[in-house]
Amino acid sequence: MLKFAISGVLCFICAYLGLAGKNYYDKRCKYLKDFSEFLASLRDGMSYANDKLPQIGRKFISGGKGAFYTDLGEYVNAVDNGNPTQEEVKKCFDSKYVSKSDKVMLKEFFCELGKFDYDTQMSRLNMTASQLKRTVEKAEKERKTTGNLLPKLGLVLGIAIMIILA
């Protein structure tokens, strides 16, 4: 009976870890897609209304929810309170849902945001957007393959443990 209970708990843990893995891939994908949408809204705000960064940021934040929106909110507050340092910017986008390379991209982009004239800023924005497009495609692919596989693997592993213990 004890064996059965232990194997049941282990099976549950394996399945849970599999789901947590899937959750990471889902959230990462959403985070990067939200970032991509923000770039589009930044491009519109900069070119059409010549809006300043806090205005564009706040308008964007009001339209959605998620980890990126929360991080962006922190960044906008930091900008509102003065001129954030590189460390402060890094801290704003230190999300557990994105990889190290994603964090580097986010930090570089937001540290340089608003430090250039319009033309240079647009060209940097376009460069980040094209880099992000490739990253989103890759993240989406990983979500579909690895992300969807993990819960199944977790469950199979759990069942295997149950069988072995039985």
Place this chain on the structure above:
Amino acid sequence: MERLLSKLLPISIFNELYRSADLNTLTEIRLRLDKPLYYAEAGKYKRLDGVSVGKDDLTYTLGAATKSSLYAYNEYLADGYITYDGGIRIGITGEGVVKNRQLSTLKNITSLCIRIPRYVEIHNDKVDGLINKFDNTLIISKPGLGKTTLLRYLIKSLSDREYNVLVLDERGELSGVVDGRLSIDLGACTDIVVGVPKITAYSSQVRSMRPDVIATDEIFGEKEIDCILDCIRCGVKVIATLHSDELAKVKKSPAYSRLLNDFRYVVSIIGIGNVDRIIDLRGNYA
């Protein structure tokens, strides 16, 4: 103001300033590269010992002033100033960047002149008399003596008497409007046009807003004089300021002397809230 300055200035400079200066009377802060910081309290300059302004300090202040949105300020930089929250105006000098033979922006900033606006209640019989018998009024003085402060007071006083006052505030300095938020109360009957070139605003807003009074700061150039004279011809009263230390010099200028045919009062001031005299161009001196 303390909150705004703490956002605008690097923390080390703000702390020193906070210790040494009276932020309630602070009117100007001057940051010059590799030079000591100077500030003005009620128009008097003082040196802030122990602070030398570095490149990082200028970069930080400019970043904070533009709210990390330098891309939105190209044209303002080319004009040599930007406006921050609360109507704080920041004059900028640096190296010009020329594109297509036109100044497009500034780089390698070397000096920032932060001017802090104040709304001051002016208790003065001469000024009260001017408001009671209001007519086209020109305020003249040298820079930094309080023309804009008096103009703000007149705008609010006239607005409180239910004149529809249209403020043409190209630089956002009179009203302190930044990002659509008003930080200086100019009265309940005041309409404010911010960021629109004055030459455009005169003709379009006179037709659309039907003002009783138009208020504008720092008249400059013949085109603006033509616009003002047109407004007066339309029956709109005008209050305006002009850089000049004495009326005689205005009279000598072929361009500016044209204003004197249509303006009734010339107010000459010698300090913030300190009116030297009000000249009634129809013959009476106050």
